[in-house]
Amino acid sequence: MAASETLTSQAYIQHHLTNLTLGVHPEHGFGFAHSSAEAAEMGFWAINVDTMFFSILLGYLFIWFFRRVAEQMTAGVPGTAQNFVEWIVDFVEENVRGSFTAKNPLVGPLALTIFAWVFLMNLMDLIPVDLLPYLFGQLMSVFGADPHHVFLRVVPTTDPNATFGMALVVFGLVLYYSVKMKGIGGFAAELTMQPFGKWGMPANLLLEGISLLSKPLSLALRLFGNMYAGEMIFILIALLYGGSMVLNITGGMLQFVWAVFHILIITLQAFIFMVLTIVYLDMAHQEHH
Amino acid sequence: MNINLTLFAQMIAFAVFVGFCMKFIWPPIVTALAERKAKIAEGLAAAERGHQEKALGEQRALVLIKDAKAAAADIVAQAQKRATEIVEEAKADARSESGRVVAAAQAEIDRETNRAREELRERVATLAVAAAEKILRKEIDIKAHQGLVESFAKQL
Numbered sequence: 001m002a003a004s005e006t007l008t009s010q011a012y013i014q015h016h017l018t019n020l021t022l023g024v025h026p027e028h029g030f031g032f033a034h035s036s037a038e039a040a041e042m043g044f045w046a047i048n049v050d051t052m053f054f055s056i057l058l059g060y061l062f063i064w065f066f067r068r069v070a071e072q073m074t075a076g077v078p079g080t081a082q083n084f085v086e087w088i089v090d091f092v093e094e095n096v097r098g099s100f101t102a103k104n105p106l107v108g109p110l111a112l113t114i115f116a117w118v119f120l121m122n123l124m125d126l127i128p129v130d131l132l133p134y135l136f137g138q139l140m141s142v143f144g145a146d147p148h149h150v151f152l153r154v155v156p157t158t159d160p161n162a163t164f165g166m167a168l169v170v171f172g173l174v175l176y177y178s179v180k181m182k183g184i185g186g187f188a189a190e191l192t193m194q195p196f197g198k199w200g201m202p203a204n205l206l207l208e209g210i211s212l213l214s215k216p217l218s219l220a221l222r223l224f225g226n227m228y229a230g231e232m233i234f235i236l237i238a239l240l241y242g243g244s245m246v247l248n249i250t251g252g253m254l255q256f257v258w259a260v261f262h263i264l265i266i267t268l269q270a271f272i273f274m275v276l277t278i279v280y281l282d283m284a285h286q287e288h289h
Numbered sequence: 290m291n292i293n294l295t296l297f298a299q300m301i302a303f304a305v306f307v308g309f310c311m312k313f314i315w316p317p318i319v320t321a322l323a324e325r326k327a328k329i330a331e332g333l334a335a336a337e338r339g340h341q342e343k344a345l346g347e348q349r350a351l352v353l354i355k356d357a358k359a360a361a362a363d364i365v366a367q368a369q370k371r372a373t374e375i376v377e378e379a380k381a382d383a384r385s386e387s388g389r390v391v392a393a394a395q396a397e398i399d400r401e402t403n404r405a406r407e408e409l410r411e412r413v414a415t416l417a418v419a420a421a422e423k424i425l426r427k428e429i430d431i432k433a434h435q436g437l438v439e440s441f442a443k444q445l
């Protein structure tokens with residue numbers, strides 16, 4: 001457990017699931033929230049600093065590395081870094097070519113960014129759950145903060161803001177290309193004229209509307225749910241530590257096993273987000289009757 | 290766990306990353322990959338062409354060798370024919386030469402024979418005349434043979 005002070009399991013879990021929220025509290029004014037209740041009271045006009053920091057840091061890492069390789073790109077014999085980058089780009093491009101039938105120069109870079117960024121954000125889950133929050137708490141205590149009230153969530157994809165942010169951008173692109181490719185009339189017809197013909201218009205609208213809205217919801221909630229659950233299990237395993245020797249060893253083994261399994265999950269979730277984005281955009285480009 | 294301003298900040302960050310990736314990362318990498326693909330295809334095609342050319346060259350060489358062999362055989366045959374001809378010519382020459390020599394010799398022999406015969410005839414005539422003189426001297430009777438000699442002389 002993070003601090004030497006005694007914590008209940010509930011408080012420990014609560015502590016790990018609270019974002020470092022910066023905003024204006026109706027009673028305490030502008031500043032960081034000191035509890036999850038305070039973070040909730042800040043309402044909409046608050047920002048999760050930890051989510052922003054780690055997601056932008058990881059996105060920058062991706063951009064920086066790929067840009068450095070892209071600058072020295074050669075069609076001749078590739079170096080190690082270029083090989084690695086080419087492998088990823090080739091993989092993404094193959095998926096785009098397989099699922100996306102129309103022509104759009106946006107889809108490839110979009111898919112690559114999603115895959116790399118989501119993967120890196122998910123990868124933060126493999127860092128031991130207490131390590132960064134503990135170090136951050138210690139650092140903040142130097143500035144006089146109580147480490148017990150300093151929160152830090154290192155996995156941006158366990159924050160629904162991050163997953164919904166991406167899903168909404170994708171959803172916006174789906175709407176934009178639906179209208180651009182089919183026209184407003186065509187898109188409206190797609191929503192209302194099938195599958196039951198024009199006499200079943202309300203039923204059509206209901207069905208198609210649900211299937212349209214389910215796209216961003218399923219994208220965001222699938223990623224969020226998987227990562228949230230994964231992190232939760234890491235936290236629960238971490239609760240085993242500090243007890244008897246047997247519990248410590250069991251906890252260590254469990255954590256290792258779950259981490260190995262989680263490598264699969266984080267990659268798979270990044271891949272699924274990417275593939276679904278490609279498929280949704282492909283559907284937006286296609287006129288089907 | 291609250292939906293707040295982070296949502297929009299994340300949307301902006303995501304859009305910026307995608308935009309950057311689309312402008313500065315994706316195009317050079319994809320271009321280089323396509324370029325390499327074209328290069329490899331070109332190399333393979335060149336190798337294929339080389340193989341074909343080699344096979345073609347081998348075939349051509351075989352034909353050339355065959356032609357050369359035929360030409361050589363032809364030349365040898367001609368030379369042999371010419372040699373036989375020369376031998377034949379020489380033989381014919383020799384034969385005709387020997388024939389001529391034989392004919393010349395024959396003519397000489399004939400000439401000699403004729404001359405000998407003429408001589409012999411002359412001698413016989415002389416002898417006959419001499420013998421006739423002797424006989425005539427003994428037997429001649431002018432009277433008796435006057436008429437005969439005269440008629441003989443008349444015939445001359």
